[in-house]
Amino acid sequence: MVSLSNHEATSAHPILEVAGLVKHFPVRKGVLQRAVGQVRAVDGVDLTLAPGETLALVGESGCGKSTLGRLVLRLIEPTAGSIRFEGQDIRALGDRELRDLRGRMQIIFQDPYASLNPTMTVGDMIAEPLMLHGVGNAAERRRRVAELLGLVGLMPHHARRFPHEFSGGQRQRIGIARALAVEPRLIVADEPVSALDVSIQAQVINLLRDLQRRFGLSYILISHGLAVVKHVADRVAVMYLGKIVEIGDKRSLFAAPRHPYTQALLSAIPIPDPAVKRRRAILQGDVPSPLNPPPGCRFHTRCAFARERCRKEEPLLETAAAGHRVACHFWREVPAMEPIRAGIDADPQLVRLQGFFRSRRRDERDAALASAGART
Amino acid sequence: MTAPAAPDAKLLEVRDLRTYFVGEDGTSRAVDGVGFALPRGRTLCLVGESGCGKSVTALTIMGLVPQPPGKIASGEIVFDGRDLLKLDREAMNDLRGNRVAMIFQEPMTSLNPAFTIGDQIAEVILRHRKIGPREARERAIEMLRRVRIPAPEQRIDEYPHKLSGGMRQRAMIAMALALDPQLLIADEPTTALDVTIQAQILELLRELRAEFGMSLLLITHDLGVVAEVADEVAVMYAGRIVERADAATLFRRPGHPYTIGLLASIPKLTVEQDELPVVEGAVPNPLALPAGCRFHPRCPFADEECRRTDPALAAIAPGHEVACLKAPLERHVL
Ligand SMILES: Nc1ncnc2c1ncn2[C@@H]1O[C@H](COP(=O)(O)OP(=O)(O)OP(=O)(O)O)[C@@H](O)[C@H]1O
Ligand SMILES: Nc1ncnc2c1ncn2[C@@H]1O[C@H](COP(=O)(O)OP(=O)(O)OP(=O)(O)O)[C@@H](O)[C@H]1O
Ligand code: SF4
Ligand SMILES: [Mg+2]
Ligand SMILES: [Mg+2]
Numbered sequence: 001m002v003s004l005s006n007h008e009a010t011s012a013h014p015i016l017e018v019a020g021l022v023k024h025f026p027v028r029k030g031v032l033q034r035a036v037g038q039v040r041a042v043d044g045v046d047l048t049l050a051p052g053e054t055l056a057l058v059g060e061s062g063c064g065k066s067t068l069g070r071l072v073l074r075l076i077e078p079t080a081g082s083i084r085f086e087g088q089d090i091r092a093l094g095d096r097e098l099r100d101l102r103g104r105m106q107i108i109f110q111d112p113y114a115s116l117n118p119t120m121t122v123g124d125m126i127a128e129p130l131m132l133h134g135v136g137n138a139a140e141r142r143r144r145v146a147e148l149l150g151l152v153g154l155m156p157h158h159a160r161r162f163p164h165e166f167s168g169g170q171r172q173r174i175g176i177a178r179a180l181a182v183e184p185r186l187i188v189a190d191e192p193v194s195a196l197d198v199s200i201q202a203q204v205i206n207l208l209r210d211l212q213r214r215f216g217l218s219y220i221l222i223s224h225g226l227a228v229v230k231h232v233a234d235r236v237a238v239m240y241l242g243k244i245v246e247i248g249d250k251r252s253l254f255a256a257p258r259h260p261y262t263q264a265l266l267s268a269i270p271i272p273d274p275a276v277k278r279r280r281a282i283l284q285g286d287v288p289s290p291l292n293p294p295p296g297c298r299f300h301t302r303c304a305f306a307r308e309r310c311r312k313e314e315p316l317l318e319t320a321a322a323g324h325r326v327a328c329h330f331w332r333e334v335p336a337m338e339p340i341r342a343g344i345d346a347d348p349q350l351v352r353l354q355g356f357f358r359s360r361r362r363d364e365r366d367a368a369l370a371s372a373g374a375r376t
Numbered sequence: 377m378t379a380p381a382a383p384d385a386k387l388l389e390v391r392d393l394r395t396y397f398v399g400e401d402g403t404s405r406a407v408d409g410v411g412f413a414l415p416r417g418r419t420l421c422l423v424g425e426s427g428c429g430k431s432v433t434a435l436t437i438m439g440l441v442p443q444p445p446g447k448i449a450s451g452e453i454v455f456d457g458r459d460l461l462k463l464d465r466e467a468m469n470d471l472r473g474n475r476v477a478m479i480f481q482e483p484m485t486s487l488n489p490a491f492t493i494g495d496q497i498a499e500v501i502l503r504h505r506k507i508g509p510r511e512a513r514e515r516a517i518e519m520l521r522r523v524r525i526p527a528p529e530q531r532i533d534e535y536p537h538k539l540s541g542g543m544r545q546r547a548m549i550a551m552a553l554a555l556d557p558q559l560l561i562a563d564e565p566t567t568a569l570d571v572t573i574q575a576q577i578l579e580l581l582r583e584l585r586a587e588f589g590m591s592l593l594l595i596t597h598d599l600g601v602v603a604e605v606a607d608e609v610a611v612m613y614a615g616r617i618v619e620r621a622d623a624a625t626l627f628r629r630p631g632h633p634y635t636i637g638l639l640a641s642i643p644k645l646t647v648e649q650d651e652l653p654v655v656e657g658a659v660p661n662p663l664a665l666p667a668g669c670r671f672h673p674r675c676p677f678a679d680e681e682c683r684r685t686d687p688a689l690a691a692i693a694p695g696h697e698v699a700c701l702k703a704p705l706e707r708h709v710l
Contacts, residue, residue, distance in 0.1 A: 060571070197658070198599070198642060199637065202430065226571075227642065228643050231643035231649065265571060270603065271576075271600055271604075271645060272600045274604075276646070280575070283572040287570070292470040340645050340646055340647035341646060351628065354636060356633075356635075356677065356709070357641065357654060
């Protein structure tokens with residue numbers, strides 16, 4: 001058993017508990033399609049998520065974030081391990097129960113262009129999950145669609161339009177409205193803003209946060225944008241080659257990252273402030289293949305602190321601080337990372353000008369949220 | 377330096393460039409009056425959101441816009457004293473790859489999967505230099521070494537798909553720099569890469585710029601990347617440059633409402649914020665650009681004048697230009 005952090009201990013009933021989760025994809029070759037190896041996409045992951053909490057999964061391309069997200073929703077079957085959602089073992093569910101469960105867990109995809117059906121109107125698309133779960137009659141569903149559109153900052157008449165008539169940010173809102181339709185408890189958001197224009201990202205990030213506060217949603221946020229994660233998440237799990245190498249409360253993890261990989265990831269982020277001075281530890285080399293991950297600590301091939309033990313023995317997650325665990329043999333010896341401080345002093349004049357960009361529709365949205373909240 | 381050193385400190389100056397695309401639905405004014413200057417040995421970042429015309433600007437400079445549907449409606453691209461738009465095809469071919477090189481947004485479109493990276497680099501060299509294949513190969517190995525590819529003697533005979541994304545990008549940079557160009561245009565060179573690999577490539581570009589003494593025109597949508605590498609910055613919006621400044625000024629005292637909003641709306645590692653400021657709306661459709669200032673539908677400072685009058689880029693301080701009718705804003709709105 002892993003030790004429970006403070007946060008986890010206080011929430012007596014986690015909404016999600018994952019233990020020993022593994023997913024290996026067979027790699028096939030030749031005309032006979034014989035399995036010649038295994039991609040160890042997720043390779044032994046434990047985590048818990050409290051109601052109303054956001055856990056972010058971060059790490060480089062191919063480290064297993066999306067696979068983990070899809071396993072949690074049982075969109076793919078695990079090779080091993082257990083997943084409990086609201087206390088139920090979801091691997092043991094039959095078709096009917098699984099359909100019920102799907103109403104309580106939803107996913108938002110990265111690509112707002114590919115994830116919407118181009119031949120359906122926005123209204124039908126949002127109503128689809130309601131029909132699937134037999135919610136309401138046609139008139140009630142229409143009302144609910146209008147309400148959901150309002151929630152995500154769109155207009156009721158948008159229901160009659162097709163996805164191609166919308167911008168990327170609007171399409172992502174449609175995806176969010178659809179995910180919210182059946183009042184889920186957990187949403188897996190897989191890179192929900194990565195494909196969006198920079199000026200649109202903030203709109204969607206604010207929306208996700210408002211909805212969470214309003215409805216007590218739990219999120220698993222998959223993102224490679226660490227600044228986005230710092231803004232939205234409560235806790236952060238850093239993955240490397242299918243494993244969690246560090247997990248902790250956001251504040252603790254960003255203020256005092258312990259794992260050399262987390263430190264490298266943080267120091268690699270370009271910061272939009274030319275006056276920030278930092279000592280950078282630029283990581284050399286590439287991520288090794290998940291077909292054949294290095295023995296011992298999987299990070300040892302790129303780690304500046306690696307020693308003999310790292311090549312032989314796999315480090316387990318150990319508690320480094322309250323609610324903060326790290327999988328590194330030598331975390332006690334890894335020098336603390338200099339905190340990243342703003343280099344530009346906040347220019348008071350600039351701050352006042354930026355104040356003009358507070359969301360104008362905030363009030364309308366609050367009103368929409370209030371009426372939706374009153375209904376539920 | 378082999379080039380006849382022009383007294384002028386500007387290696388590249390683009391003036392009032394307009395590149396349009398004529399299609400069935402109408403004319404898309406992809407680049408619509410763009411101007412900037414790139415001093416020798418410096419890095420200029422062209423920054424802006426998807427579709428604002430960054431790549432089309434770069435392709436126009438390279439003489440690579442397909443015509444039709446493209447049409448260069450006006451402008452001058454003065455490179456080392458000559459207007460590239462007036463060069464004939466042969467002169468342009470000679471210049472391209474040789475004195476001006478480009479790294480494209482999609483790495484796999486510019487590397488041919490059927491040839492080894494060594495053959496592809498050598499080919500570029502043979503096309504422009506009167507040397508034999510042996511020498512060209514030597515030079516290709518040398519280039520791979522200079523972009524810090526380990527064991528270049530072996531790597532040179534590998535095919536692009538065998539290389540990781542970061543290595544492929546290094547190979548592309550090696551190919552672009554093989555002829556020692558004066559100007560390197562890099563279009564989103566790190567967008568497809570992971571942050572740790574991005575950090576490696578940005579570091580490499582910085583070092584190479586100093587080593588080769590070239591000028592760098594770097595295109596990106598990432599203000600973080602801009603802060604890391606830019607000397608000068610040009611911010612694009614809907615086919616126009618809306619702000620030009622040195623990097624320190626742009627981040628400390630942005631003058632255009634779009635720049636201010638964009639900078640405000642990105643989440644930051646260095647500050648705690650509750651609600652992010654938002655630039656409402658979305659970028660306009662290039663087939664139906666708003667009248668007056670193109671930013672006015674999204675601008676919190678816009679008034680009647682902004683809906684009617686199209687602002688030109690004008691200096692608000694030495695070396696700092698802004699295309700906004702209300703600039704300097706502090707005088708108008710604070
Ligand atoms: N259906 C599949 N069959 C075979 N291999 C797969 C499959 N899905 C994922 N993989 C492999 O599993 C590993 C983890 O993939 P995953 O998509 O979970 O990564 P990720 O962390 O989401 O990456 P990204 O940031 O690029 O989205 C990768 O090596 C990937 O190639
Ligand atoms: N060959 C073409 N034919 C028609 N329109 C084009 C063509 N190439 C580009 N455009 C249009 O020109 C505009 C500017 O495109 P451009 O590729 O320069 O954008 P960008 O700023 O590079 O965006 P991104 O960040 O997405 O790469 C877009 O509206 C695009 O659709
Ligand atoms: S000209 Fe007007 S609309 Fe355009 S940016 Fe300036 S204030 Fe805003
Ligand atoms: Mg993914
Ligand atoms: Mg582009």
